[in-house]
Amino acid sequence: MRIVAIEEHYATPELLEATGLDLSWLPDDPQSRLPDIAGGRLADMDAAGIELQVLSAVGPATQDLPDSVALSLARRLNSQLHDTIATPPDRFAGFATLPTGNIDAAVAELEHSVTELGLAGALINGTTQGRFLDHPDCAPVLETAARLDVPLYLHPGVPPQPVLGAYYAGLEPPLASRMPATAGYGWHYETSLHALRLIVSRALDRWPRLRIVLGHLGEGILFHLARIEDMLTPLAST
Template sequence: MSRIDVHCHYIPDFYREALIANGHSEPDGVPFIPPWSEESALKAMDETGIAKQYLSISSPGVHFGDDAAARTLARQVNEEGARLARAHPDRFGFFASTPLPDVDAALEEIRYAYDELDANGVVFTTNFHGMYLGDEALEPVYAELNRRRAVLFLHPTSPTTNCGPDGGYPLPYPRSLMEFLFDTTRSVTHMVVSGVLDRHPDIKVIVAHAGAALPVMASRLDVLGRRATGKPQAVHDALRRLHFDLAGMPTPDALPALLRVADPSRIHYGSDAPFTPHPEILATAASLDAAEELEGALLDQVMSKNAQELFG
C-alpha cells in the first residue's frame, strides 16, 4: 500500500441524480457517469496499492446555474466527503466543493468545510461558467484560502469557448480528450499572469494531469506574455512553486517534460478514478513504477512521501 492518490473522485447517489436532473447525464461529453461506491473504491484501492485517497467532486462541479441549488449541493457533497473521511480516516480525505461563482456562498462553505468538517483542501474547476481563476472577483476567496494555508486542487472542466455555430462543441469527442488540458493551461496561465500566486503565496495549488500543456509552453508563455503585457512573466518560476498530479497517462511523454520544469518534491500520484477505468489505472501505475525517470528514491517521493509532506 505505497500510493497516496490526490486526484480521484466520489460520486454519491444524490450527486449522480443531480447531474442527471440538470442535463449532465453525459458530463463533458463522456458517454456515461461511471459507477462508484464506497465499497468498490476501497476494493480498487487495495488492488492498486493505494493507501489513501483525497476525494473530490469532478467536473462539472456543483453549480448548474442556480445559486441556491449550488449552495445546497455543495453542502451535501461536503458532508458526504466528511462522512467518508470519518468512517475511513486512514483511507479517505476530501477536498471541499464550493458554489462558485457565488463568492459570498463560497466563503461561507470554505469556512464550514474547514471549521466543522475538517476538509483537507478545496477543489476548483478551471472555470466557473466562464469565470477563470485569475478573475479579480475571486480575490476574497483566495485571501481566505491563503489565510488557511490551504491545498487547492484544480480540476479541468469544459471551456465556455470553442463552441460551434449552434452553441455546441464542434468535435465529436468528449471535452476531456483535449479541452480539459487546454482549459487547465488557460486557467493556470491566467492565475500566474494576474499575480494570484504572488499575492497569495501560502496557497498550495495542485495542477491536474501533469500540468497539461504548461511544461511544453512555459518558454513561449514567458516570452510572448512579456511582449503582450509589457511586464516580465514568471511562468517558469511559477511551475517550480506549483504542485502537480500524474493522473491521465503521464508516461512516456508528459512525465519527462514535467520533470524538466517542476520541483520533484511537488509531484504526486493521481489515479483519476473512477473516470479512468480500473484496468487503465493499473496499467498507468505499473508504467510509473517502471519509469526510468522515477528510479530510486524519487519513486517513493512521488507515490507517497510528497503527499505526506503536503498534507502533514
C-alpha cells in the first residue's frame, strides 16, 4: 500500500517574515522544522513509511497580505516549490499558494502553477477578507480549478475577529482560548462549514468537475452526515 500525505506544510524565511507567523506556542517547535524539506523531513517520511508528501505553504500564506507583497511572494513560493519537489524525484508534490485577496491574480497564479510548474492543485486557508469560496467574487477560482481538473484543498484558517470574540474569548489561560479556536476544535468546524457552503450554494452543480479535498477525517462532516442529509437535502433540492 502506498502512503501519500497531503497536508504537509513548509515555510521559507521570506514567508515567515512577511506574515509574522509565530508558532512558538505550539509543542515540538514546528516553526524551526517548517523550512526543512530534504533533510529531517525525508528521514521522518522514511520512518513513517510515507512515500510521497504533497507540500503546501503554511497558512495563512499570502492570503492576508496586501497585493504589493502577496502577488510576487506567491509567484516566488510556487516557483521555489517547483524546484524543490524536483529533487529527490518521486518523493514530493505541491499545492500552489494563491493570493486570494486579489481574485484575478489568484486565477493567474493557479493557471501558471498547474500548467507551467506542474503543481497538483492549490490549498486555500479558510476565509479571505471574511469571504468563503462560495462568495460570487471567488467564482473565477472555482471555474479555473474545474477547467484545469485539479483539486482545491480546503484548509482551516484563523477565525475572523468577530468569530474569535463571540465564540472563544474569555477563556483562561490564554491558550485555552487559542487552541479551541484553532487546532483543538474550531478549525475543523470552520472547514466543514466551508465545504457545506460550497454544496448548498450549488457550486458543485455549476462546475461538476470541481474537486474539493478535506482533511482531518472529513472535518467532522461524516459524523454529522445523517443530520445534514435530513435537514439540508430537502431544502437544497427545492
